[in-house]
Amino acid sequence: MGPVGWLGKEREGGAERENGRRRRRRRRRRRRRRRRGPSLSDGMGSLIQLDSSVFHKCNSLIQLKQLHAHLITTAQFQFCPSSRTKLLQLCALSPSAGALSFALLIFRRIHSPSTNDCNAILRGLAQSPTPTTAISFYRSITRSPQRVDALTCSFTLKACARALAFSEATQIHSHLLRFGFAADLLLLTTLLDVYAKTGHLDAAHKVFDEMDKRDIASWNAMISGLAQGSRPSEALVLFKRMKEEGWKPNDVTVLGALSACSQLGALKQGEVVHGYIVDEKLDINVIVCNAIIDMYAKCGFVDKAYSVFGEMKCRKNLITWNTMIMAFAMIGDGCKALELLDEMVLDGVHPDAVSYLAALCACNHAGLVEEGVRLFDSMIGYGVKPNIKHYGTVVDLLGRAGRLKEAYDLINSMPMLPDVVLWQTLLGASKTYRDVEMAEIASKKLVEMGSYSCGDFVLLSNVYAAQQRWHDVGRVREAMKSRDVRKVPGFSYTEIEGRIHKFVNGDQSHPNSKEIYAKLDEIKFRTKAYGYIAATNLVLHDIGEEDKENALKYHSEKLAVAYGLISTVEGAPIQVIKNLRICVDCHAVIKIVSKIYNREIIVRDRARFHRFKEGVCSCRDYW
Numbered sequence: 132m133g134p135v136g137w138l139g140k141e142r143e144g145g146a147e148r149e150n151g152r153r154r155r156r157r158r159r160r161r162r163r164r165r166r167r168g169p170s171l172s173d174g175m176g177s178l179i180q181l182d183s184s185v186f187h188k189c190n191s192l193i194q195l196k197q198l199h200a201h202l203i204t205t206a207q208f209q210f211c212p213s214s215r216t217k218l219l220q221l222c223a224l225s226p227s228a229g230a231l232s233f234a235l236l237i238f239r240r241i242h243s244p245s246t247n248d249c250n251a252i253l254r255g256l257a258q259s260p261t262p263t264t265a266i267s268f269y270r271s272i273t274r275s276p277q278r279v280d281a282l283t284c285s286f287t288l289k290a291c292a293r294a295l296a297f298s299e300a301t302q303i304h305s306h307l308l309r310f311g312f313a314a315d316l317l318l319l320t321t322l323l324d325v326y327a328k329t330g331h332l333d334a335a336h337k338v339f340d341e342m343d344k345r346d347i348a349s350w351n352a353m354i355s356g357l358a359q360g361s362r363p364s365e366a367l368v369l370f371k372r373m374k375e376e377g378w379k380p381n382d383v384t385v386l387g388a389l390s391a392c393s394q395l396g397a398l399k400q401g402e403v404v405h406g407y408i409v410d411e412k413l414d415i416n417v418i419v420c421n422a423i424i425d426m427y428a429k430c431g432f433v434d435k436a437y438s439v440f441g442e443m444k445c446r447k448n449l450i451t452w453n454t455m456i457m458a459f460a461m462i463g464d465g466c467k468a469l470e471l472l473d474e475m476v477l478d479g480v481h482p483d484a485v486s487y488l489a490a491l492c493a494c495n496h497a498g499l500v501e502e503g504v505r506l507f508d509s510m511i512g513y514g515v516k517p518n519i520k521h522y523g524t525v526v527d528l529l530g531r532a533g534r535l536k537e538a539y540d541l542i543n544s545m546p547m548l549p550d551v552v553l554w555q556t557l558l559g560a561s562k563t564y565r566d567v568e569m570a571e572i573a574s575k576k577l578v579e580m581g582s583y584s585c586g587d588f589v590l591l592s593n594v595y596a597a598q599q600r601w602h603d604v605g606r607v608r609e610a611m612k613s614r615d616v617r618k619v620p621g622f623s624y625t626e627i628e629g630r631i632h633k634f635v636n637g638d639q640s641h642p643n644s645k646e647i648y649a650k651l652d653e654i655k656f657r658t659k660a661y662g663y664i665a666a667t668n669l670v671l672h673d674i675g676e677e678d679k680e681n682a683l684k685y686h687s688e689k690l691a692v693a694y695g696l697i698s699t700v701e702g703a704p705i706q707v708i709k710n711l712r713i714c715v716d717c718h719a720v721i722k723i724v725s726k727i728y729n730r731e732i733i734v735r736d737r738a739r740f741h742r743f744k745e746g747v748c749s750c751r752d753y754w
Contacts, residue, residue, distance in 0.1 A: 192227040199237065216247040223255025231255050250282045257290035265290035266299050273306070281312050288321045297329040316342070320349045327356025350378060355387035363391035364631060367400055382413050389422040393429040396708045396735055397626050401426045405439075417445045421454050428458030431706060431733035431740045449480055457489040462740045463750040465497025469506075484515050491524040495531065496739050498753040503528045519545075523553050530560025531753075535569050551582045555590075562590045562597075570594040585611070585618045623687035623709040627698050634690040643694065650693040651684060658723045665716060683716045688734060692721060696728060704731040712736045713754075722746055 199218060202208035208215050222234035238244060238252050249272050256265035269287040273279060284303055291300040304322055312318050319342055326335035339345070339353045350373045357366035370388045373380060380388070385408055392401035405423055413419050420443050427436035440447075440455045452475040459468040472490045475482060482490075487510050494503030507525050510517055522545050529538040538557055542549050554576045561570035574591045577584075588611045595603040611617075624633040634641065641647060665683050688709050695705035713721075713736045725732050726746030734741045742749035 192225070192230050192233060195222050195225065195227070195230060195233065212245055212247070215241070216245065216251050219248055219251035220254065223251055224258065231259060244277065246278050246280055246283065249277050250280070250286060253283060253286045253290075257286045257293070262290035262293040263296070266294065266296060269303075279306070279310060281315050281318050284310070284312060285318055285321050288318070288325050292321075292325045292328050295329050297326070297331055300325040300329065301334075314343065316344055316346055316349070320346070320352055323349065324352040324356070327352060327360060330360055332356060332360045332362060347378065347381060347384070351381070351383045351387065354384060355390075358387045358391040358394070361394075363394040363397075366391035367395075367397065370404075379411075380407065382416050382419050385413060385419060386422050389419075389426045393422075393426045395624075395626065395631060396430045396706050397629075397631070398427075398430040398432060398706060399626065399629060401430060414443075415445055417443075417448055417451065420445060421448075421450050424451065424454050424458065428454065428461065429735070431462070431735055431742060433458050433462045433464070433740075447478070447480070449483060449486070452478075452480055453483075453485045453489055456486065457492065460489050460493035460496055460739075462742060463496045463754070465493040465499045465502070468493030468497075469499075469502065482513065482515065484518060484521070487515055487517075488520055488524060491521060491528070495524055495528040496750065496754065498532065498751075500528055500532045500534070519547055519550055519553070522547075522549075523556060526553055527556045527560070530557060531563070533560075533564050535560055535564065535566055539569065539572070549576075551577060551580055551584075554580070555582075555584070555587060558587065558590050562594050565594060565597050567594055567598060567600075583614050589618055619711070621687050621709065621711045623691040623707050625691040625695050625705065625707050627695065632691070632694060634687045634694070636687050637685040638687065638690055641690075641694070643697070646697050647690055647693045650697050651689060654689070654693060654696075654720070654724060655684060657727050658720055661723050661727060663719060663723055683714075686714065686717050688713060688717050689720060692724060692732060695732075696724075696730070702729060704733065707732065707734045709734060709736045712738055713741060718748065718752075718754075722748055 195218070198221075199208070202211075202214055202218060208218075219234050219237060222230045222237065225231070234252060234255060238248060241248060249268075253265055253268055253272070256262070256268055259265070265287060269283065269290075272283060284307060287303055288300060290296075291303065300322065307313055307315075307318060307322070319338060323335050323338045326332070326338060335353060335356050339349065342349060350369070354366050354369050354373070357363065357369060366387060370380070370384065370391070373384070385404055388404045389401065391397070392404060405426075408414050408419060408423065414423070420439065423439050424436045427433070427439065436455065436458050440451065443451070452471065456468045456471050456475075459465075459471065468490055472482060472486060475486065487506065490506055491503055494500070494506065503525060507517065507521065510521070522541065526538045526541055529535070529541065535557070538560065542553055542557065554573045558570055558573035558577070561567075561573060570591055574587065577587050588607055592604050592607040595601075595607065620635055622633060622635045624631050626632075632641065638644070639648075688707050691707040692705060695707070699705065713734055718741065721732055721734065721741075721743050723746060724730065725743035729745075732743040734743070739754060740749065741754070
C-alpha cells in the first residue's frame with residue numbers, strides 16, 4: 132500500500148471515530164434531556180407540555196418569578212402570547228402574598244397587552260379583597276385600544292356583586308348591549324345576580340323576564356335573590372313555575388326555596404320541598420340537610436327538625452350542630468340544647484363562638500340563669516373568646532331574671548365598648564321590672580350614642596306610664612314627634628292552604644273580617660268563662676277600662692289565630708308569625724284557646740317560638 136492509500140485509510144478511520152463520538156454525545160444529551168424533562172427552548176411542541184406540567188407546579192411567588200425569567204430568556208414571553216397570559220393568570224390568582232402585585236408589575240411592562248392579558252389581571256382583581264380595583268381596571272380597559280369581550284364584562288360584574296356596586300353594574304349592562312353580548316346567557320345570569328345581590332330585585336326580574344333562553348343557573352340566581360331580598364313569597368311562586376316549565380331543581384335551587392319557607396314559616400310548602408329533596412336524593416348534601424333542619428325549626432316544628440338531624444345520611448358538620456342547638460334554644464328547651472352541646476364534643480366537633488351563643492340563648496329563653504353564667508365563664512377555658520353578642524345574651528339573661536344591677540355591672544366590666552343593643556336590652560328589662568332609675572340610665576346612654584329607635588322611646592314611655600307619670604310620658608312623646616320617630620306597627624301573618632294572610636292591629640281589610648270578628652267575640656266569651664281576665668294594665672294609655680279591653684282584643688296575633696280557627700279543619704295546628712314580641716295578654720288568651728279548641732298553636736315572634744298545646748306554652752310562661 133502506498134503512502135497515499137495508507138493516509139486515506141487513516142483519515143477514514145478518524146472520521147468514523149469522530150462520528151461515533153458525536154453519536155454518543157447526542158445519545159447522552161438525549162438521555163439527560165429525558166431525565167430532566169422538556170426545556171423551555173425545545174420549541175412549540177414542548178411548550179404544550181409546559182402548560183400542563185410546569186405551569187401547574189408553580190405555587191409560590193419565587194417559582195412564579197423563576198418561570199417569568201425562563202419565558203423572557205427563551206423569548207416565549209414576547210412571542211408566545213398564550214404562555215404570557217397563563218403566567219399572568221397564575222400570578223393574579225395565586226394565594227401567595229405579593230403575587231397579584233407581581234402580576235400587575237408584569238402587565239405594566241407589556242408593550243401591547245392582549246384582551247386575554249387584561250382578562251387575567253381583571254379576574255385576579257375581582258377575586259381580591261378589594262374588588263373595586265377591578266371596576267377601575269375595567270374603566271381603563273374601555274379607554275384603551277384593547278377589545279372588550281364577554282369574559283371582561285363577566286369578571287367585572289362579579290366584582291360589582293362583591294362590592295355591591297349597582298350603578299357600575301348598570302353601566303356594564305349598557306356595554307353589554309353596545310358590544311353585542313346581550314344574547315350571552317352566562318353573562319346575563321351574572322348581571323341578574325348582581326342586581327339581586329344589590330337589592331334591586333325589580334331590575335333583576337326584568338333581566339330574567341327578557342332572557343330569550345334560561346338555564347338552571349338563571350332560575351337559581353332569581354329564586355335565591357328573591358328569597359334573600361325579603362320577597363320570599365315571590366321566590367316560592369318562581370320555584371313552582373320552574374317545575375311547571377319542566378326544569379329540574381338542583382341543590383342550589385332547593386336552598387333558595389327552603390330559605391323562603393323559613394322566612395315565611397310556610398310549613399306546608401317546606402314539606403313539599405323536603406319531599407322533592409328526598410325523592411331526588413339531594414339530602415346526601417350536608418348543606419341541604421342543614422337548610423331543612425333550619426326550615427323546620429323556624430316553622431316551629433323542632434321535633435321534625437330533630438328527626439331530620441337524627442336521620443342524616445351524611446356526616447354532621449359544625450353548622451348542623453349549631454343549627455339544631457339554636458332550634459332548641461328558640462323553642463325554650465334549654466336542657467336539650469345543653470345536652471346537644473355535650474354530644475357535639477363527644478362526636479369530635481369542637482364548639483365555636485356560634486355554638487356557645489346558641490347555648491347561651493337556650494339558657495336565656497329557658498330561664499337557666501346559673502347554667503348560663505357558668506357556661507359563659509367556661510368559654511375562655513375552651514379557647515373561645517366571648518364577643519359582644521355573648522355579653523349581650525348574658526345581660527339579657529340576667530335582666531329577664533330581674534338581676535338588673537348584675538347586668539349593669541357586666542356591661543361596665545366588658546373589655547369592649549357596649550353597643551346600642553346592650554343598652555336597649557337593659558332598657559327592656561327595666562320596663563319589665565318597672566325600674567325607672569335603671570331605665571333612665573339606659574335611655575341616657577342610648578341618646579349619647581345617637582340612637583333614636585322608636586323602641587327606645589316606647590320602652591321609656593311605658594316605664595313612666597306603668598308608674599302613672601303621665602307628664603313624663605308626654606315629654607317622651609313630644610321628643611318622638613320632634614325627631615319624627617314613628618312607632619313600628621305590629622303585624623302577624625298565617626299560612627292557610629299555601630296562601631299567606633297578613634293582619635295588623637284592628638284590621639278590617641281581610642275579606643273574611645266579619646267572620647273573624649265574630650270568632651273573636653266567641654273567643655272572648657269562652658275564655659272569660661274559663662277564668663280569663665284581660666291584662667288591662669298593659670295598655671299604658673290614660674283611657675277607660677272598657678277601651679283598654681278593646682285595645683287588647685284586636686291585636687294582630689289574635690286576629691290571625693281567629694282566622695286560623697275558622698279556615699282550617701278541627702284539630703289542625705295553626706301557625707302565626709309576628710314581627711314584634713307577643714304581649715302577655717295575647718299569650719294568656721292563646722294558651723286558653725289551645726285548651727278550649729283542642730288546637731296546637733305555634734307563634735313565632737321577633738325573639739323566639741311559643742308552642743301552645745292543651746293550655747300550656749313551651750316557654751313555661753318565661754319569655
